[in-house]
Amino acid sequence: MTSGEYPTAMVDGKEIPYDPDVLRRIQEHPCYSKDACHKFGRMHLAVAPKCNIQCNYCVRDFDCVNESRPGVCSKVLSPEQALVLVREVMNKFSYIKVIGIAGPGDPLANKETFETLRLLKEEFPVPIKCLSTNGLLLPESIDLLEKYDVGNVTVTLNAIDPAIGEKIYSFVEWEGKKLHGREGAERLLAQQMKGIEMAVERKMLVKINTVLIPGINDHHVVEIAKKMGQMGVYTFNIIPVIPLYKFSHITPPTLGDKKAMHDACSPYIRQMEHCARCRSDAIGKLGKDVQDEIYRNCSSI
Numbered sequence: 001m002t003s004g005e006y007p008t009a010m011v012d013g014k015e016i017p018y019d020p021d022v023l024r025r026i027q028e029h030p031c032y033s034k035d036a037c038h039k040f041g042r043m044h045l046a047v048a049p050k051c052n053i054q055c056n057y058c059v060r061d062f063d064c065v066n067e068s069r070p071g072v073c074s075k076v077l078s079p080e081q082a083l084v085l086v087r088e089v090m091n092k093f094s095y096i097k098v099i100g101i102a103g104p105g106d107p108l109a110n111k112e113t114f115e116t117l118r119l120l121k122e123e124f125p126v127p128i129k130c131l132s133t134n135g136l137l138l139p140e141s142i143d144l145l146e147k148y149d150v151g152n153v154t155v156t157l158n159a160i161d162p163a164i165g166e167k168i169y170s171f172v173e174w175e176g177k178k179l180h181g182r183e184g185a186e187r188l189l190a191q192q193m194k195g196i197e198m199a200v201e202r203k204m205l206v207k208i209n210t211v212l213i214p215g216i217n218d219h220h221v222v223e224i225a226k227k228m229g230q231m232g233v234y235t236f237n238i239i240p241v242i243p244l245y246k247f248s249h250i251t252p253p254t255l256g257d258k259k260a261m262h263d264a265c266s267p268y269i270r271q272m273e274h275c276a277r278c279r280s281d282a283i284g285k286l287g288k289d290v291q292d293e294i295y296r297n298c299s300s301i
């Protein structure tokens with residue numbers, strides 16, 4: 001997509017190509033547009049407990065820290081339970097425009113993700129479908145994601161250099177084997193880059209989440225941003241690491257460090273600076289979650 005193909009429209013004070021479908025997936029998505037986050041909400045369906053990699057900042061008892069606030073375990077739903085929940089929420093909250101799958105593990109490592117998306121396409125074709133992933137299985141999943149109308153994809157990408165990646169990932173599960181060290185980091189990176197390229201080609205709106213880890217990848221984040229801008233990624237989200245597991249000794253970045261990193265990356269790619277670090281079962285507007293009330297009152301889940 002180039003700005004020459006469409007007329008332009010203003011989003012968050014900036015001019016972007018105006019394709020009505022693309023524009024809706026930005027203007028009604030609270031993570032893709034700061035303006036939208038005051039008006040519209042999202043619901044996450046926690047149908048995906050398994051993960052196929054091990055990040056050194058992740059304790060698997062908790063939600064995926066790429067998209068979630070750790071320390072709270074989600075109730076994992078079956079695809080059928082998820083559908084019941086969507087019916088309930090769509091009836092009650094007309095401002096919910098996005099249905100996302102963000103864990104608590106990696107959505108693409110769980111067949112329940114695809115069954116959920118299939119059910120959603122049948123009964124709820126209109127809301128924006130969104131998914132976040134570590135990217136390991138993105139190339140192999142892209143056809144199904146397209147078939148089920150997933151138009152917004154987030155990939156957590158913490159390094160574009162395997163020498164840095166190997167410090168971040170303990171292992172990567174690939175074709176029935178656990179790949180460690182450089183081998184695992186190289187495989188993950190190759191899959192992530194291929195998947196991002198394929199998603200952009202299919203006009204999915206790609207968001208990158210990069211976990212900012214002082215002493216590990218902080219000197220490298222601008223390079224990631226530059227590369228992602230060149231590849232046609234829509235927006236870039238920086239998430240300060242939460243010191244857990246093998247990175248429990250790391251002092252997390254301050255809000256000032258995060259802001260400085262966004263400023264350094266902003267010449268290369270649009271920045272998402274309003275991330276609320278949501279749980280993988282979050283429902284509502286960002287920072288105004290209503291999932292506790294919903295889960296309490298929905299007797300069938």
Ligand code: SF4
Pocket residue numbers: 051052053054055057058059060063064065066104105106134
């Ligand atoms: S991708 Fe998410 S769930 Fe998987 S190890 Fe990393 S942080 Fe944990």
Ligand code: SF4
Pocket residue numbers: 030031042066067068237274275276277278286
């Ligand atoms: S964690 Fe950030 S990017 Fe993900 S849904 Fe919440 S606000 Fe959006």
